[in-house]
Amino acid sequence: DPKIIQKPKYLVAVTGSEKILIxxxxxxxxxxxxxxxxxxxxxxxMFSYSYQKLMDNQTASSRFQPQSSKxxxxxxxxxxxxxxxxxxxxxASSHLPGQGANTGQxxxxxxxxxxxx
Amino acid sequence: QQKVQQSPESLTVSxxxxxxxxxxxxxxxSDNFRWYRQHSGKGLEVLxxxxxxxxxxxxxxxxxxxxxxxxxxxxxREPQPSDSALYLCAPEGTGGYKVVFGSGTRxxxxx
Numbered sequence: 001d002p003k004i005i006q007k008p009k010y011l012v013a014v015t016g017s018e019k020i021l022i023x024x025x026x027x028x029x030x031x032x033x034x035x036x037x038x039x040x041x042x043x044x045x046m047f048s049y050s051y052q053k054l055m056d057n058q059t060a061s062s063r064f065q066p067q068s069s070k071x072x073x074x075x076x077x078x079x080x081x082x083x084x085x086x087x088x089x090x091x092a093s094s095h096l097p098g099q100g101a102n103t104g105q106x107x108x109x110x111x112x113x114x115x116x117x
Numbered sequence: 118q119q120k121v122q123q124s125p126e127s128l129t130v131s132x133x134x135x136x137x138x139x140x141x142x143x144x145x146x147s148d149n150f151r152w153y154r155q156h157s158g159k160g161l162e163v164l165x166x167x168x169x170x171x172x173x174x175x176x177x178x179x180x181x182x183x184x185x186x187x188x189x190x191x192x193x194r195e196p197q198p199s200d201s202a203l204y205l206c207a208p209e210g211t212g213g214y215k216v217v218f219g220s221g222t223r224x225x226x227x228x
Contacts (some may be wrong), residue, residue, distance in 0.1 A: 004160075031214060033214075034218075042160075042205075042218060042220035042221060043205060043218040043221075045215050045216065045217060045218075048214035048215055050214060054181075055214040056214045056215045058215065072193060073175075090160060090161070092161075099176055104149055104209045104216070104220070105151060105163055105166060106151075106153075106161070106163070108160035108161040108162075109160050110158075110159055110160045111159075
């Protein structure tokens with residue numbers, strides 16, 4: 001059974017619309033992340049959260065907003081979508097650095113592939 | 118900010134031949150180094166983690182770390198076509214909650 005669930009797996013959106021990508025992890029981790037990967041750019045860090053608090057943000061645009069309703073949930077809301085936002089968005093989780101086995105090792109979901117027309 | 122570069126960008130080897138991948142990082146204070154693999158259309162899976170200079174073996178994967186030269190290598194022994202994937206290097210430590218990946222080496226193992 002997948003331990004990190006991302007929904008939906010594929011989605012198509014029109015320019016200017018808004019989408020929410022869902023991520024849930026069942027690994028007991030207390031840190032969660034979003035990464036983005038496209039044909040033009042390698043895997044790129046976006047956000048990290050720990051105990052539902054933002055720890056690091058490398059996304060310049062405020063159109064990307066993470067939302068954490070529970071410790072094991074980290075959704076990603078994207079507003080005013082642009083064709084350049086087309087990418088596969090990966091959710092990951094880990095133990096907090098310095099805590100638990102394999103701390104820092106990231107576990108990834110299978111991604112949500114977003115196409116913006 | 119951590120800079121990570123991987124070479125070669127792509128590599129084709131014959132089944133059973135050794136494959137060697139290179140990763141260069143910029144922050145010498147990085148403390149953990151992991152190699153991940155990504156099959157097409159899938160998420161990433163960790164292959165081997167190394168924390169100190171020298172070698173670390175996990176199955177057919179061997180990581181070799183040399184902090185002084187800012188290099189970490191991955192050697193794949195007797196690769197199979199199923200090992201064809203994107204291989205990503207990820208140094209950790211100083212970034213805290215942020216792990217920066219290299220752009221990857223795309224490996225193709227031909228039968």
